[in-house]
Amino acid sequence: MVDKVTSHQSPVTSKKDVRISIRNLNIWYANTQVIKNVRLDIEKNRVTAIIGPSGCGKSTLIRTINRMNDIIPDAKVKGEILLDGKNIYGDDIDVVEVRKRVGMVFQKSNPFPKSIFENVAYGLKINGFISAGGRSASGGKKKGQLMERVEQSLKDAALWKEVKDRLGDSAFDLSGGQQQRLCIARALAIEPEVVLFDEPCSALDPTATAKIEELIQKLKKKYTIIIVTHNMQQAARISDFCAFLMLGELIEFDKTDKIFTAPSEKVTEDYITGRFG
Amino acid sequence: MISRKLKEYIGFGILRLATLIILLALFAILYFVAVNGIKVINWQFLTQMPHSGMTAGGILPAILGTFYLVVCAICFALPLGVAAAIYLTEYAKQGKLIRIIRIGINNLAGVPSVVFGLFGLAVFVKFFGFGISILSGGLTLGILILPTIIRASEEALLVVPQSFREASLALGATKWQTIRKVVLPNAISGMLTGSILGIGRAAGETAPILFTAVTFYTMRLPRSIFSEVQALPYHIYALMTEGTHPETQIPVAYGTALVLVFLVLGIDSIAIVIRNRFRRRKKW
Numbered sequence: 001m002v003d004k005v006t007s008h009q010s011p012v013t014s015k016k017d018v019r020i021s022i023r024n025l026n027i028w029y030a031n032t033q034v035i036k037n038v039r040l041d042i043e044k045n046r047v048t049a050i051i052g053p054s055g056c057g058k059s060t061l062i063r064t065i066n067r068m069n070d071i072i073p074d075a076k077v078k079g080e081i082l083l084d085g086k087n088i089y090g091d092d093i094d095v096v097e098v099r100k101r102v103g104m105v106f107q108k109s110n111p112f113p114k115s116i117f118e119n120v121a122y123g124l125k126i127n128g129f130i131s132a133g134g135r136s137a138s139g140g141k142k143k144g145q146l147m148e149r150v151e152q153s154l155k156d157a158a159l160w161k162e163v164k165d166r167l168g169d170s171a172f173d174l175s176g177g178q179q180q181r182l183c184i185a186r187a188l189a190i191e192p193e194v195v196l197f198d199e200p201c202s203a204l205d206p207t208a209t210a211k212i213e214e215l216i217q218k219l220k221k222k223y224t225i226i227i228v229t230h231n232m233q234q235a236a237r238i239s240d241f242c243a244f245l246m247l248g249e250l251i252e253f254d255k256t257d258k259i260f261t262a263p264s265e266k267v268t269e270d271y272i273t274g275r276f277g
Numbered sequence: 278m279i280s281r282k283l284k285e286y287i288g289f290g291i292l293r294l295a296t297l298i299i300l301l302a303l304f305a306i307l308y309f310v311a312v313n314g315i316k317v318i319n320w321q322f323l324t325q326m327p328h329s330g331m332t333a334g335g336i337l338p339a340i341l342g343t344f345y346l347v348v349c350a351i352c353f354a355l356p357l358g359v360a361a362a363i364y365l366t367e368y369a370k371q372g373k374l375i376r377i378i379r380i381g382i383n384n385l386a387g388v389p390s391v392v393f394g395l396f397g398l399a400v401f402v403k404f405f406g407f408g409i410s411i412l413s414g415g416l417t418l419g420i421l422i423l424p425t426i427i428r429a430s431e432e433a434l435l436v437v438p439q440s441f442r443e444a445s446l447a448l449g450a451t452k453w454q455t456i457r458k459v460v461l462p463n464a465i466s467g468m469l470t471g472s473i474l475g476i477g478r479a480a481g482e483t484a485p486i487l488f489t490a491v492t493f494y495t496m497r498l499p500r501s502i503f504s505e506v507q508a509l510p511y512h513i514y515a516l517m518t519e520g521t522h523p524e525t526q527i528p529v530a531y532g533t534a535l536v537l538v539f540l541v542l543g544i545d546s547i548a549i550v551i552r553n554r555f556r557r558r559k560k561w
Contacts, residue, residue, distance in 0.1 A: 096449050097449070099449045100448075110438070110443065113441075122445070122448060123449065126450045186448065187447070
């Protein structure tokens with residue numbers, strides 16, 4: 001069988017910079033194959049964008065990287081996704097651990113119906129952090145760190161200044177863009193290594209979008225970032241690498257500059273110049 | 278040709294009329310019971326034991342009996358029903374088996390209540406040897422209201438947005454943590470609505486407790502869950518069908534009915550207050 005995708009040279013220069021390596025990934029929903037033999041290397045501390053027309057499998061692909069597809073009945077995954085060299089679909093893998101290491105921000109902001117503080121603290125609490133006044137179940141080692149971590153996460157998500165005086169307010173009182181940054185803060189709080197963004201700006205206005213884009217640029221210093229986007233300008237603006245997906249196949253994967261200036265495939269060029277999609 | 282406007286007017290008129298008829302029926306019942314029952318209601322009626330062959334004195338044992346039966350039914354059915362609903366919606370792999378279980382539960386809701394009474398007699402009274410008691414009657418009523426509670430709980434769980442579950446799981450929460458900390462707090466108000474409906478039904482049913490819990494007359498108030506009790510609906514039934522002094526029994530029956538209606542409304546409003554408190558916190 002000719003493996004079309006492997007014919008591309010991986011743009012990632014050095015093997016040791018690879019954080020995630022997707023190998024021969026195939027995904028089916030019931031009997032429909034939605035991802036076909038995808039190979040992709042994700043470099044650490046870089047932003048990798050996944051673009052492609054609607055229904056090409058972008059969201060499916062990104063949701064596989066922290067095993068969120070596990071909760072979809074009838075989804076079947078074949079192939080390997082190596083996170084620091086270890087297959088997250090291996091038999092000895094604890095899904096919960098994978099998701100702690102690979103955080104996710106969803107298309108529609110989905111804060112919990114709790115206070116701003118509790119939203120960010122949620123992931124910390126379930127991982128054993130306790131508030132300063134709370135009782136100590138695990139020997140009090142992490143006591144008192146909760147507030148610090150919540151503050152730091154909100155700062156990292158560029159939201160602290162706007163909410164520091166009203167941490168007890170409901171998360172639903174925030175604007176759409178603020179809610180999405182709250183979700184980013186919530187994901188950052190548990191200090192993942194990789195953060196997945198599944199069209200994080202699709203429901204936001206241009207100002208809020210600009211803030212999130214700026215934020216993503218900053219976050220790549222600390223995290224490896226993968227972003228699915230519908231918006232090609234966005235991919236061009238913020239990503240270092242860009243993967244073009246169509247009908248479940250990886251058509252082209254290269255440095256973003258190259259994809260947008262001199263794509264190797266005709267179909268990529270047609271898509272990014274807006275001839276279809 | 279009638280104009281579209283007129284059609285709309287007639288359409289809404291019919292809908293409004295239907296609503297009015299229902300309201301009218303409801304108020305007619307309440308009015309009828311109140312007018313006939315209010316005469317016998319006084320403090321003694323609510324707080325004293327009956328005497329003179331049920332024609333005088335109070336109905337305290339029946340009030341307490343119904344209260345105990347309902348509490349027993351809820352204590353049994355609520356945890357069980359909620360647990361089953363959580364399993365069915367959150368854990369079980371959706372497939373043929375789960376569909377059959379659901380059909381079974383729905384059919385349970387359609388079983389005539391007297392059949393539950395016979396079941397309770399055979400299983401709780403005889404087989405487990407609980408005798409005619411609060412426990413037997415409460416368990417029987419519990420089974421009767423299980424389908425209501427399960428269905429309401431399932432619906433309450435299903436309206437919790439999937440995005441909350443995803444957010445929690447993506448933060449490295451286990452399924453159990455997700456259910457306990459995110460799903461349940463947001464479903465609890467709906468679950469309480471289900472139990473409200475259940476309470477109303479449990480308090481008003483006669484047939485299921487007929488062979489399992491009630492007696493027409495006891496000298497003493499119930500002392501344990503193994504005591505047999507008087508209960509309001511059965512008391513009404515007995516007053517209307519037995520005894521030799523209908524002219525004094527019938528007003529007592531209406532008084533009892535009024536008390537029953539208000540007891541159910543009272544329990545319901547407690548649950549509604551709790552539910553509203555939870556609901557105020559949720560905003561999506």
